[in-house]
Amino acid sequence: MSAAIKKEKVSRKAAPKEPEQATAEPAVVSDDDEADDALSYDRIELLQDVGINASDIAKLKEDGFATVGQLFQVSMKRLLQVKGVSEAKAEKLIQAGRKIIGEKSGFITASSLLIKNKQKYFITTGSKQFDMLLGGGIETMSVTEVHGEFRTGKTQLCHTLCVTAQLPRSQGGGAGKVAMVDTEGSFRPQRVSEIAKTRYDLDPKEVLDNIIVARAHSHDAQMDMVTQLGVLFADPERGPFRLLIIDSITALFRTDFSGRGELSERQQRLNVHLQRLVKHAEEFNIAVLVVNQVMADPGANAMFGPVLKPVGGHVISHACHTRILMKKGRGDNRICKVIDSPCMPEAECTIQLTAGGISDVDE
Template sequence: MREGSLPSEVISIQQIQALGVNAADIKKLTDTGIHTIGQLLQMPVRKLLLVKGLSEAKVEKIREAAKKLGGEKGSFRSAIDVLRADESRIRITTGSKELDAVLGGGIETGSLTEVFGEFRTGKTQLCHTLSVTSQLDAEQGGGMGRVIVIDTEGSYRPERVAKIAEARFGLDPTSVLDNIRVARIYNVDDQIDSNFAIAAMLAEEEEPTRLIIVDSVMNLFRTDYCGRGELAERQQRLNQYLGGLKKIAEEFAVAVVLVNQVTANPDSTFAGADAKKPIGGHVLAHASTVRVYLRKGKGEQRIAKIYDSPTMPEADAVFALAEGGVVDAE
């Protein structure tokens, strides 16, 4: 894979037309958000049968064509092949060497990283910084790619990103902002549907996207679903949304950062329990590959704790918020 390109295994859904699949049937798939062979093979057959105009015979023909191009999803690989794939993932610097170290090198592509904490702990400032660093060259710890922002709170500030880009990294702020696509989302339905728009962009554009920011992931789910009577439906739809994001992250080698809120922990009276816990329940906990807890320190200092990670131990990192975004604490 050349630097800055999409993963070589990403194959456009349009290629199954050469194997005898009708163009009209391919359009039905793209209209439902399926743009690559990988997405098609990840889709359960029962959901494909819900697509209007696709019979059981057509679905079988489409899947057979996809398997010829993309192989069997879920087929076995040796552990060494899995390891090599993991080692090839890009890690995007947070702007702080100490924070990068506890994360194993930075924010990892192909994964969902959840960042949670109270207000003014640096969550959105981290996103502003990552919006710039993800565009840097690999030698600078960057991802050499574009950024997509799903803004559910109205907290994303392009002027802040521009200042970080120019003052700290000496980049042209106009060029940096031109590489960032922002969607202001106001309800859960549009938030879930944004996955389809993201997949379409990533499949069609030649320039790679390396980072997707969702700030915040739970805000609209808390607003649109109230009370215990709607909790089951909320969690079901949240699971659907996060599952879609995880597939996008893996398919397109994109890092996904989920900003999350916290609530009081009723178990905090017990020894060793935190006073705050992330919202979203077990659904969000299991979907996130890495979970990072931010809290306030002295002055502009902030403390990041690795709350959960499959590869890194629990550890703290101290960083600071400055004009240049997230930086190492002095």
């Protein structure tokens, strides 16, 4: 792994089943190496230890099942779609999975959940004011949506995060790699190189080597890429990954499904896609950032100019944990507003677009 990433040994051992003691401290990011050594998931290969054939495990991996927990994240109907899996075999897989993950497949105490939440990271946006607005930065185990008109800095935020996600934890980074699904051809590696060299004095090649990018041309390809990323995220030899970016989340769905007749199918497919992102975020302790487009709202009161709303409707609203609106300001300034968050109030701040990426105004 490159020097741009903090060297952290990744253990193949699963996290302890029972936390020793719950505390009432607020959720914070710890720099304790022991906290980083334990995986937050159980790899699908562990099923072989409880009687599942290696050939069946290989079929599960081919279909995107990379962890034991994913067996409990899908319906029986979805599990039966895996080649060679009958109802009897599906039930056997579920029973074998329960032997491995135990109580994690059902109810846990809120105290245990609090301890799990302390494993979250916060990846800096490059702006201290913006980080404060978000409670520390872009949060792992969470899906963050950013939307706004063109030229409001959405893609520049993505470019900045591609670098900051690789910084050491002590500098507000995630000490991990980045995966990006580009649906609009907006990713510019030269821009990432400029931010890495100009602002953080990092080797641009090493930073770029720690970013994997896929160009999607249809919503089916976009969904397949995210499914297969689960296998990659579950491989400790290829990671750790700390950030997944989709830019943009709705562009190809709007292209492939047009008209009111296909609206219901579009929303259903988009919901499946978003739920997969939520599961990746929670299971692999990564931050998921989705960039969204906006559209004119013909039903709104346009007395004070055109009213814009994010694409995706209630499906996006329910699936994303934090939602951010970006607006144009004076010159290179941009306004960022938190419009929905599970723990932060509605508020806004001003940032600046610079050669070094997102930063505070007149930094």
